[in-house]
Amino acid sequence: MVPMTPNTPRGDVVSSPNLAIRFRSAVSLLGRFPALAGVDLDVARGEVLLVRGPNGAGKTTLLRACAGLVGISSGEADVLGHDLRADRRAVRRRVGLLGHAAFLYDDLTVADNLRFAARASGSSKAAADAASARLGLDGRLRHLTAAKLSAGQRRRVALAAVLARQPELWLLDEPHAGLDAAGRDLLDELVREAVAAGATVLLASHELERAAALATRSVVIAGGRIRDGLLGAAPPPATPTTPATPDPGKEPAHVA
């Protein structure tokens, strides 16, 4: 099963260049609602961390906070060495977020969407084309407008946009949702390749079996707080991980 790191007292782990993510009592408010209500979390570079939890627990907000898309109201939050409270824009070009939405312009073709996304993030047109080919978005599909794509195809385009950015930190929110079997296998393969190349992955998913096979460690978030695996980043694997076997029996009853 995916190792659950034991809880350790707050502050045991200090900021380190080996940490991709370091949160201490991080609070993020959506209006007046604390979507993150004091998160303590360390994620080592090269780690694949699975974030589990029920709907509304704060998984998506945690990922969006790591991407610099939602603010941190109090506490400490460092991502890839950038203090999110001081400058959350600095981290954005270094992360890739696969969220619930595909971030596509419906009237642009697949090729145009990917090229714009790549060039806007400082990547090249060639990187966009390579990512497109890797995700099987070549041929006729490249010239279709995004409005004509199926949900699974939109997901592939979104994944290709992440791949084209070549991010140091992959933030994957329900990444398998909407993909067919081949697409899911390809996603897993891309994540393993990215980790082998030194990237860090934060993965929120309800598809525990698949996600656990990718992850090197997991934590549970509920009520905007990390409940298990509080601190203590696990060392990154030297090689791509051997898929761990999930243990559904250990899953908290409230997790969907």
Place this chain on the structure above:
Amino acid sequence: MWRDAALVAGKDLRVEARSRVGVNQVVPFALLVLVLFAFALDSDREVLAKVGPGLFWVAVLFAALLGIQRSFVIEADDDARDALRLSGLDGAGIFLGKAGAVAVQLVVLEVVLAVGVVVLYDIHLRSPVLLLLTCVAATVGLAAAGTVYGIIAAGLRVRDTLLPLLVLPVLAPVLLAAARACDAALAGAPSDGWPWVRLLAVFATVYVTFGVVAFGALLEES
């Protein structure tokens, strides 16, 4: 900043070219406004020639509202605005790109409407330089102010109804100045028009400057 502006403007113009919303909806809407005003006021060509400049800019203003709304609707669909923020593009570049794309669409619209005004209202041009500068300054002002207020309204659920309420009072000086300057240009009295062109230039400068400085922060809060 200029590279980012060109990238965003190119993307917005490509979206408009593919969707053809401007050609199929905005331009016909503006022409309809011209025709309906002509019906409503008087079929007497002398009256129409007198009010022509004002009607022209009212039609441009209404059509500009549609264009500005459209500019931000495409960012709201599928959360593309988040992708813009994630891209790390310079806020000033995004502003100049979006305002530039709106301005290009307005120029096309103005050319079509100008033909409509000449045909429908029997208007003759006497001072082309004044008219050209009026159109340039007013278009830049409309696009810049519209883009600033567009991003302010973009994050709100009531954005579609709020935007006209925010923008129309702000753009009233543009309407007034552009109509007066055009009036002077058409009447062959350019000296009467230059003060209005200067007002348009000041308005455009203020909103372009404000947008360049503030758009990044406004995008963050939207």
